[in-house]
Amino acid sequence: MIPILHLSLISIVLTLGMVFAYLAISERDLLKAIVYSAGQAAMYVIAFYLLMAPDIVLAYAAVGVGVYSAVMIIAVKKTERYEKP
Amino acid sequence: MVKLKDVCIGLSLAVVAAIVSYLIISYNIASVAPEANRPLANMFLENVFNSEKWWLWAGSPEAVTSILWDYRGIDTVYETAVFFLAIIASIALVRTLKLTPETSGRGFGLTVIAKTVTNIVFASIPIVAYSIAVHGHLTPGGGFQGGSAFAVAPLLAISVFSLRVIVMRGWSKDRLLALRTTGLLLIGLIAIIVVALSALKGIIAYVMQNQPKPWAPAGLSAIVDFINPTLISGTLFWLNISEFLAVGAGLSLVFVLLVSPTKMLDVEVEEK
Numbered sequence: 001m002i003p004i005l006h007l008s009l010i011s012i013v014l015t016l017g018m019v020f021a022y023l024a025i026s027e028r029d030l031l032k033a034i035v036y037s038a039g040q041a042a043m044y045v046i047a048f049y050l051l052m053a054p055d056i057v058l059a060y061a062a063v064g065v066g067v068y069s070a071v072m073i074i075a076v077k078k079t080e081r082y083e084k085p
Numbered sequence: 086m087v088k089l090k091d092v093c094i095g096l097s098l099a100v101v102a103a104i105v106s107y108l109i110i111s112y113n114i115a116s117v118a119p120e121a122n123r124p125l126a127n128m129f130l131e132n133v134f135n136s137e138k139w140w141l142w143a144g145s146p147e148a149v150t151s152i153l154w155d156y157r158g159i160d161t162v163y164e165t166a167v168f169f170l171a172i173i174a175s176i177a178l179v180r181t182l183k184l185t186p187e188t189s190g191r192g193f194g195l196t197v198i199a200k201t202v203t204n205i206v207f208a209s210i211p212i213v214a215y216s217i218a219v220h221g222h223l224t225p226g227g228g229f230q231g232g233s234a235f236a237v238a239p240l241l242a243i244s245v246f247s248l249r250v251i252v253m254r255g256w257s258k259d260r261l262l263a264l265r266t267t268g269l270l271l272i273g274l275i276a277i278i279v280v281a282l283s284a285l286k287g288i289i290a291y292v293m294q295n296q297p298k299p300w301a302p303a304g305l306s307a308i309v310d311f312i313n314p315t316l317i318s319g320t321l322f323w324l325n326i327s328e329f330l331a332v333g334a335g336l337s338l339v340f341v342l343l344v345s346p347t348k349m350l351d352v353e354v355e356e357k
Binding site: 003015018019022026054055057058059062063066067070071074078 | 091094095098099102120149150217225226227229230233234236237240244336340343344347
């Protein structure tokens with residue numbers, strides 16, 4: 001039997017991740033784009049948890065949500081906040 | 086404000102994703118993962134903590150850590166070395182930079198509310214990170230995960246208290262680099278310690294060997310009788326601690342260098 005609930009949770013979470021990825025790409029305010037990107041990482045963390053990979057969850061939560069966003073925010077702070085059209 | 090263009094792009098993305106996933110699944114391009122474990126997974130699950138097959142076990146109930154540090158240990162050592170070289174390269178760009186409290190910005194930080202909250206969180210992050218690292222041979226987690234969780238603490242402190250406070254508290258470039266190098270040296274030492282000890286006795290052993298094998302009866306014991314009998318899985322515990330040191334200090338070092346004032350980095354470039 002295919003675990004329907006499990007698979008549908010994974011697909012919902014990954015679809016939300018795709019929405020966040022699209023928002024991050026299309027956003028002109030780079031600070032907001034970083035927050036969307038962190039949201040995408042959070043969705044992927046849930047997906048990895050549902051796929052039963054807890055080791056990846058721990059690494060991805062720290063790197064994807066914390067470290068990566070912080071490095072990007074530092075980069076934005078030292079350059080420009082708004083992307084020119 | 087939602088634009089028509091955004092809606093169209095989103096809908097077409099969703100349609101493409103749905104069609105591609107339908108095609109992939111229904112034409113056996115890539116099958117859905119089976120519920121049953123694959124033979125390789127069964128082999129590892131059967132052997133990692135099976136003391137009856139002591140010549141194949143890793144002495145740890147955590148299959149991922151066992152594979153990372155025991156069965157495929159040398160891979161992880163090289164991976165750590167690559168990470169070390171990447172950090173060395175980024176430090177080489179700013180090698181004459183001297184971070185002192187006078188040169189590291191104004192240091193006002195955020196409001197009192199933010200500082201008080203961060204004081205509490207700042208104490209708990211290293212504890213959680215350390216716990217992830219030292220239980221790496223028992224539960225999911227390990228040195229890298231613990232180290233990268235630890236690196237969030239200096240990041241938070243820099244953004245809330247400012248870089249100047251962090252530098253005044255002694256998070257200097259040299260000290261962090263020393264901790265990072267100590268971690269890597271410890272990993273190298275643990276990799277060859279079994280070989281060195283068994284060479285004194287005249288026994289064959291392997292680099293990165295954890296548990297004894299019939300043809301190489303050397304290795305660190307999986308259970309240590311310290312106050313209580315404690316499972317430390319031979320070298321896995323020590324390797325996780327060393328990796329925690331290396332990754333935590335390395336990432337903290339990169340952050341401290343990244344947020345150092347741009348003016349100082351410009352002076353750096355002009356002097357060259």
